Amino acid sequence: MKRLVPLSGAAVSLLLILPLLPLIFRSIAHGWRFPDLWPQQFSLRAWAFAFSSGAGTGPALAETVIIALMVALISVVVALPPAQLIGQHNFRGKGLLLALIALPLLLPPFAALMGLHGLFARLHLTGTRTGVILAHLIPALPYAIFILAALFARLDRGYVAQARSLGASPWQAFVRVTLPMIRPGLMLAFALTFLVSWGQYALTLMIGGGRVETLPLLLFSTLSAGRNDLTGALGLIYILPGLIILALTVRK
Amino acid sequence: MRTAPPLWALLPALLVLAGLSGGGLALALGRVGWADWAAVLPDGRVWAALGFSLWIALASSLLAAVLGLALAMLLRQSFRGRRVVGGMVAASLTLPHAVVAVGMLFLLSQSGWLSRLAFALGLTDAPADFPALTHDGWGLGIILHYAWKEAPFVALVLLAALRGRIVEQEQAARSLGAGAWGAFRHVTLPALAPALLGASVITFGFALGAYEVPLILGTHDPQALPVLAWQAFADADLTRQPQAVAMALLLTGAAAALLLPLLFWLARGTP
Numbered sequence: 149m150k151r152l153v154p155l156s157g158a159a160v161s162l163l164l165i166l167p168l169l170p171l172i173f174r175s176i177a178h179g180w181r182f183p184d185l186w187p188q189q190f191s192l193r194a195w196a197f198a199f200s201s202g203a204g205t206g207p208a209l210a211e212t213v214i215i216a217l218m219v220a221l222i223s224v225v226v227a228l229p230p231a232q233l234i235g236q237h238n239f240r241g242k243g244l245l246l247a248l249i250a251l252p253l254l255l256p257p258f259a260a261l262m263g264l265h266g267l268f269a270r271l272h273l274t275g276t277r278t279g280v281i282l283a284h285l286i287p288a289l290p291y292a293i294f295i296l297a298a299l300f301a302r303l304d305r306g307y308v309a310q311a312r313s314l315g316a317s318p319w320q321a322f323v324r325v326t327l328p329m330i331r332p333g334l335m336l337a338f339a340l341t342f343l344v345s346w347g348q349y350a351l352t353l354m355i356g357g358g359r360v361e362t363l364p365l366l367l368f369s370t371l372s373a374g375r376n377d378l379t380g381a382l383g384l385i386y387i388l389p390g391l392i393i394l395a396l397t398v399r400k
Numbered sequence: 401m402r403t404a405p406p407l408w409a410l411l412p413a414l415l416v417l418a419g420l421s422g423g424g425l426a427l428a429l430g431r432v433g434w435a436d437w438a439a440v441l442p443d444g445r446v447w448a449a450l451g452f453s454l455w456i457a458l459a460s461s462l463l464a465a466v467l468g469l470a471l472a473m474l475l476r477q478s479f480r481g482r483r484v485v486g487g488m489v490a491a492s493l494t495l496p497h498a499v500v501a502v503g504m505l506f507l508l509s510q511s512g513w514l515s516r517l518a519f520a521l522g523l524t525d526a527p528a529d530f531p532a533l534t535h536d537g538w539g540l541g542i543i544l545h546y547a548w549k550e551a552p553f554v555a556l557v558l559l560a561a562l563r564g565r566i567v568e569q570e571q572a573a574r575s576l577g578a579g580a581w582g583a584f585r586h587v588t589l590p591a592l593a594p595a596l597l598g599a600s601v602i603t604f605g606f607a608l609g610a611y612e613v614p615l616i617l618g619t620h621d622p623q624a625l626p627v628l629a630w631q632a633f634a635d636a637d638l639t640r641q642p643q644a645v646a647m648a649l650l651l652t653g654a655a656a657a658l659l660l661p662l663l664f665w666l667a668r669g670t671p
Contacts, residue, residue, distance in 0.1 A: 167506075167548065229409035259649045260423075290417075394490060398490070
């Protein structure tokens with residue numbers, strides 16, 4: 149029993165790394181046919197191409213980062229007031245409100261998206277970055293509200309009361325006292341909503357119509373073109389920022 | 401001093417939540433006429449796709465719940481390398497589904513790495529001898545993908561719930577003579593049930609809306625309903641668009657009928 153625990157730990161790590169290994173090998177293999185267990189020849193051709201201007205990796209990476217940054221920024225700012233209301237106040241129907249806010253996380257987004265598609269088309273938002281950012285807010289905002297609400301609920305409100313009794317306006321108390329106190333949680337909410345947007349494929353495709361090309365769209369087109377080596381390299385490039393964000397958030 | 405945020409400050413959030421999500425649904429309902437429902441509802445492919453999506457969601461969320469529970473129990477123990485495993489679990493959550501699905505394809509397909517391993521071990525003589533785990537009728541690759549991706553999520557939700565009171569109650573049960581299994585069965589598991597149910601509701605809803613994963617790992621028959629609906633929406637024949645919206649509404653309706661009662665039951669504890 150005692151030895152079983154570290155052994156299971158090793159098995160879990162193996163299972164967690166297993167789907168990523170073929171991506172790594174594919175990206176550096178020069179032709180790798182069945183039944184070869186390991187690539188016979190290695191080549192950095194796919195990586196060289198992924199970083200060349202012809203591959204479009206740079207613009208796709210920039211597009212994905214810009215959209216995710218905007219989604220995270222808007223989500224966190226927009227989520228602050230409702231999060232404070234939910235975290236620090238009790239009112240009738242609060243449970244119902246929480247359930248309603250969670251709905252976009254639980255229900256498939258396609259019906260709402262198809263409804264919005266017509267409206268966005270009339271507003272000339274389909275095929276634009278703005279339209280895609282708006283679409284990404286649908287799954288991102290509930291996460292931001294829940295994280296920040298949990299943060300506000302744990303906050304010691306004595307400090308705010310003190311600032312107010314010393315003559316600070318509600319706005320001054322919020323900016324000078326509340327905001328610095330919730331900074332770590334703000335970072336967490338920002339990181340999580342960034343990742344929610346970062347991973348989106350369906351919403352980007354449907355509202356962007358293929359004209360807003362983020363990394364997952366590029367990944368799909370190389371995969372369907374049968375370029376397995378390039379798909380492996382792009383996949384690895386695509387996961388790196390998420391891992392960096394995790395490392396930064398954990399350290400804080 | 402309890403100052404509620406002013407009403408105008410709540411408006412942007414309301415605009416996103418009610419306007420984009422709710423308004424989108426209302427607009428969708430407005431696009432579908434009786435003729436569209438009459439075209440969609442008798443279509444056997446639509447029901448097969450809905451059944452397939454429900455199957456994927458059910459199998460994935462059950463598998464993720466069991467594996468996530470086991471993973472949470474493992475990460476509670478102290479052992480060498482626990483931090484490494486915990487870090488990898490957290491890292492797996494940051495991975496985009498599209499990348500993991502491609503990794504699964506390279507791993508599980510009949511010319512994939514596991515099939516090559518089976519060949520090297522002499523278990524199979526050709527790629528076709530390896531069981532079809534991708535592009536198969538049961539969506540096994542899709543289910544394995546979601547179990548892999550969501551079990552760490554379930555585990556982290558459970559670990560967050562496993563603090564404070566539960567630990568004291570477990571110790572009390574053990575000191576009153578309960579065995580490790582008895583304490584788990586009668587104390588830990590019941591205390592974790594709401595968190596486990598909540599996490600499973602989320603994974604179920606998420607897998608039900610699976611789009612890119614079936615696109616990479618699935619087959620043409622049966623298709624997941626989101627894939628079928630989006631194909632109809634993007635069809636050159638524009639009369640198919642309202643029918644596509646009807647299919648998407650059918651999916652939303654099924655998700656709401658299954659998940660809303662659970663959601664409101666879970667939310668009843670909050671005032």
